[in-house]
Amino acid sequence: xxxxxxxxxxxxxxxxxxxxxxxxxxxxxxxxxxxxxxxxxxxxxxxxxxxxxxxxxxxxxxxxxxxxxxxxxxxxxxxxxxxxxxxxxxxxxxxxxxxxxxxxxxxxxxxxxxxxxxxxxxxxxxxxxxxxxxxxxxxxxxxxxxxxxxxxxxxxxxxxxxxxxxxxxxxxxxxxxxxxxxxxxxxxxxxxxxxxxxxxxxxxxxxxxxxxxxxxxxxxxxxxxxxxxxxxxxxxxxxxxxxxxxxxxxxxxxxxxxxxxxxxxxxxxxxxxxxxxxxxxxxxxxxxxxxxxxxxxxxxxxxxxxxxxxxxxxxxxxxxxxxxxxxxxxxxxxxxxxxxxxxxxxxxxxxxxxxxxxxxxxxxxxxxxxxxxxxxxxxxxxxxxxxxxxxx
Numbered sequence: 001x002x003x004x005x006x007x008x009x010x011x012x013x014x015x016x017x018x019x020x021x022x023x024x025x026x027x028x029x030x031x032x033x034x035x036x037x038x039x040x041x042x043x044x045x046x047x048x049x050x051x052x053x054x055x056x057x058x059x060x061x062x063x064x065x066x067x068x069x070x071x072x073x074x075x076x077x078x079x080x081x082x083x084x085x086x087x088x089x090x091x092x093x094x095x096x097x098x099x100x101x102x103x104x105x106x107x108x109x110x111x112x113x114x115x116x117x118x119x120x121x122x123x124x125x126x127x128x129x130x131x132x133x134x135x136x137x138x139x140x141x142x143x144x145x146x147x148x149x150x151x152x153x154x155x156x157x158x159x160x161x162x163x164x165x166x167x168x169x170x171x172x173x174x175x176x177x178x179x180x181x182x183x184x185x186x187x188x189x190x191x192x193x194x195x196x197x198x199x200x201x202x203x204x205x206x207x208x209x210x211x212x213x214x215x216x217x218x219x220x221x222x223x224x225x226x227x228x229x230x231x232x233x234x235x236x237x238x239x240x241x242x243x244x245x246x247x248x249x250x251x252x253x254x255x256x257x258x259x260x261x262x263x264x265x266x267x268x269x270x271x272x273x274x275x276x277x278x279x280x281x282x283x284x285x286x287x288x289x290x291x292x293x294x295x296x297x298x299x300x301x302x303x304x305x306x307x308x309x310x311x312x313x314x315x316x317x318x319x320x321x322x323x324x325x326x327x328x329x330x331x332x333x334x335x336x337x338x339x340x341x342x343x344x345x346x347x348x349x350x351x352x353x354x355x356x357x358x359x360x361x362x363x364x365x366x367x368x369x370x371x372x373x374x375x376x377x378x379x380x381x382x383x384x385x386x387x388x389x390x391x392x
Contacts, residue, residue, distance in 0.1 A: 021047070022057055030223065031255035031293055034065035045103075052114070052127040055107035059134055062100045063141075066092045071334035072141060073258060090141045100138060107131045122163050126173055129159030133176060153180060172220040174210050179228060182207030208232060215245075223252065230262065239269035255293030257283055261305055268309050276309045300326045300333045304341045311344045319348045327361075330368060339369040343378055350386040358385070 025040035041058040048054050067073050070090045092100075108131045114124035136152035139145040157180040163173040184202025211232070214225035226245045233242035243266050250259045260283050267275035284302050286294040307322030323345035330338040346361030358381070365378035 022054070025057065025061075027253075029061055029064070030253045032068060032258065032296075033255070033293070034061050034068065037061045038065065050110060052107040052110040052124065052131070055103050055110065056127055056130050056134065059100050059103035059107065059131075062096065062103065063134060063138060066090060066096060067141070069334075071336040092142060097142065104131050104135055104138070120166055122167050122170060122173075125159050125163045125166075126170075129156045129163070129173075129176060132156035132159065153183065156180070171214055172218045175214045175218065175221040175225055175228075178207045178210030178214060178225075180207070181210060182232060204236075208236075223249070230266075234262075234266065234269070237269070239266040242266045243270075255291075257286075257294055257297050261301075264305060264309065268312060273309065273313050277306065280306050280309070298333055298337075300329050300341075301337050304333070304337045308340065308344050311348050316348045316352055320345060320352070323348065327364070330364075335369055335372075339365060339372050339374040342368055343374040346378060346381065347386040350381065351388065355385060 022040065022044055025037050025044065028034070028037035028040065038058065038061045041054065041061050044054045045051070045058055064073070067090070072090060108128060111124045111128035111131065114121050115128070118124075132152045133156035136149045136156060139152060140149035143149075156176050160173045160176040163170050164177070167173075181202050182204050185204040185207060187202065208229070211225045211229050214221055215229055218225055226249055230242040230245040230249070233239065233245075243263065246259055246263045246266065249256070250263065253259065260279050264276045264279035264283075267273075267279060280302055283294065283297060284299075287297050287299070287302070303322045304326045307319045307326065310316075310319035310322065323341050326333065326337065326341040327345055330342065333341075342361055342365040346358045346365060349355075349358035349361060362378040362382055366375045369375055
């Protein structure tokens with residue numbers, strides 16, 4: 001499965017305020033170097049302890065470091081009909097949870113103090129909306145508190161609506177508005193009828209158009225809008241539209257290997273096997289060359305992605321070879337890579353008529369991550385063999 005840096009695709013992207021002193025920290029952040037980013041953000045809050053924006057920056061990096069560790073930075077989060085509601089719970093340590101909630105709480109209290117003095121302080125409104133957006137993600141990913149998460153997401157939308165009411169030229173504040181429109185527009189009807197969503201019906205196309213505007217004209221959140229649009233285009237089966245965005249993101253943040261993995265997946269989606277495998281070959285070459293950022297990529301992650309592309313294109317013998325190498329070290333890869341390697345291996349074996357081996361691999365899939373969507377799919381094929389439903 002292709003992994004992808006989502007800038008809080010979960011519910012609401014935590015839009016960030018312009019902060020020239022933190023440019024280097026955000027370079028680390030978007031290149032997945034979260035320890036380095038956190039160190040610089042910690043320095044930033046010491047320099048400006050009364051800045052809600054800087055406390056937000058710190059909370060953002062803490063949350064993303066945990067998302068990377070758990071394998072949550074993947075565009076598959078938004079590919080299913082109701083995938084916004086199905087993401088497995090993250091389990092950060094109590095210390096990490098305390099660090100995050102402490103930073104968010106500090107940012108909120110500082111922003112609220114400024115608003116008590118001046119209710120039209122757009123910087124404080126912007127920062128408070130960002131805090132609510134991040135807390136929405138925390139409630140969803142860590143606490144699995146659906147209603148609390150949606151409530152916070154809606155609060156973020158309201159604060160950023162106030163920003164654009166006061167200053168219509170503040171294009172970057174429309175990032176949360178576009179995100180919220182798309183998310184709410186994608187939710188089941190029962191969620192849309194919740195009291196705190198009154199007035200927010202959501203519309204996917206409106207959300208996409210708003211995000212396209214931010215990607216074109218935004219100054220602070222251009223990158224975040226491009227990231228979210230790329231993942232939305234995947235969900236909407238518009239892979240061709242995602243590829244130019246991914247090329248731009250790869251150019252901007254060359255140490256972020258997740259963008260190259262996602263490029264491979266998008267090439268596969270449009271039926272370009274050569275492009276899909278070529279993107280993975282580039283990752284492997286960069287890893288062997290010890291290029292900055294790529295030493296962190298486990299070889300098994302590359303083999304898994306390659307094996308899955310080969311599986312979909314019918315190169316079953318090569319797929320089985322690569323996926324067996326991954327599953328032999330399943331305990332050493334992230335949960336997402338491991339469980340889908342087991343599942344595709346099982347399905348490839350089924351397609352080869354090796355039913356007894358396939359059944360064993362399906363059981364391994366279920367045992368590896370019992371609550372995952374992959375495990376649910378594997379259970380279906382314990383009773384009847386997998387048969388390919390689509391051709392690329």
